[in-house]
Amino acid sequence: MPNTIPHDDTLHRRGLMLILSSPSGAGKTTIARKLLAEDSEIAMSVSATTRPMREGEVDGKDYFFVDEAEFERMVDASEFYEWATVFGNRYGTPKAHIRDRLKAGGDVLFDIDWQGTQQLFQKAQADVVRVFILPPSLAELNRRLTGRGTDAPDVIDARMARAQAEISHWDGYDYVVINDDVEGCFEKVREILAAERMKRTRQTGLIDFVRGLMAG
Numbered sequence: 001m002p003n004t005i006p007h008d009d010t011l012h013r014r015g016l017m018l019i020l021s022s023p024s025g026a027g028k029t030t031i032a033r034k035l036l037a038e039d040s041e042i043a044m045s046v047s048a049t050t051r052p053m054r055e056g057e058v059d060g061k062d063y064f065f066v067d068e069a070e071f072e073r074m075v076d077a078s079e080f081y082e083w084a085t086v087f088g089n090r091y092g093t094p095k096a097h098i099r100d101r102l103k104a105g106g107d108v109l110f111d112i113d114w115q116g117t118q119q120l121f122q123k124a125q126a127d128v129v130r131v132f133i134l135p136p137s138l139a140e141l142n143r144r145l146t147g148r149g150t151d152a153p154d155v156i157d158a159r160m161a162r163a164q165a166e167i168s169h170w171d172g173y174d175y176v177v178i179n180d181d182v183e184g185c186f187e188k189v190r191e192i193l194a195a196e197r198m199k200r201t202r203q204t205g206l207i208d209f210v211r212g213l214m215a216g
């Protein structure tokens with residue numbers, strides 16, 4: 001058999017699960033959207049949530065917006081990989097399609113909190129890459145939440161009140177990136193993704209190539 005270099009990486013590696021977490025307003029949605037726009041090998045895991053839809057959000061794209069009863073049905077039917085209650089609303093990661101996508105060599109991007117991160121890590125340790133995004137300061141975090149203009153003042157206060165508790169989970173992540181400048185932060189996340197894709201354990205297609213090399 002000729003010893004050829006695999007020409008299409010996507011067919012020869014297992015997909016990874018890239019998790020982005022941060023205190024609310026630090027910029028993970030912004031980074032996630034940029035990544036999805038530039039990288040066709042990664043697709044978003046769309047969560048289900050009971051939180052009300054924000055202006056500009058699209059049902060089925062940003063979240064599947066469901067009521068409490070439907071969320072409960074999905075929990076009972078084991079349709080979630082993991083779920084958690086955040087800011088009084090429920091959020092869950094649907095299982096549908098994720099496993100198949102990983103097997104086919106596609107990556108999946110998750111915007112989930114530290115609770116979901118712990119659960120996914122327990123279930124799929126080898127596939128998970130955990131990235132935590134920090135704001136440059138709490139004052140800037142407040143400015144971003146206010147500037148985003150999507151939440152009422154009491155909701156912003158609640159998110160600010162939770163920020164330090166969320167930041168305290170920073171050490172449960174593989175990588176920590178400060179989102180001072182969006183482009184710089186995005187570049188770092190891209191570099192992390194590029195390096196993780198090259199991990200030996202993910203490059204399943206290399207086994208045959210190396211065997212061939214060694215056989216001379």
Ligand SMILES: Nc1nc2c(ncn2[C@@H]2O[C@H](COP(=O)(O)OP(=O)(O)O)[C@@H](O)[C@H]2O)c(=O)[nH]1
Pocket residue numbers: 021022023024025029047048051082083084086091092093111112113114115116117
């Ligand atoms: N565990 C878990 N957390 C989620 C899920 N989807 C979203 N979250 C988290 O819920 C929190 C609130 O999200 P959201 O209401 O969209 O506000 P954001 O913080 O401004 O993005 C964020 O920390 C998200 O990462 C999910 O499926 N599971």
Ligand SMILES: Nc1ncnc2c1ncn2[C@@H]1O[C@H](COP(=O)(O)OP(=O)(O)O)[C@@H](O)[C@H]1O
Pocket residue numbers: 022023024025026027028029030031144145147148179180181182
């Ligand atoms: N590096 C940055 N500098 C200034 N503003 C930013 C930066 N990153 C994100 N933002 C803005 O801050 C707000 C919150 O960002 P978002 O991505 O929605 O955060 P999260 O998803 O973590 O809640 C948005 O209005 C976004 O445009």
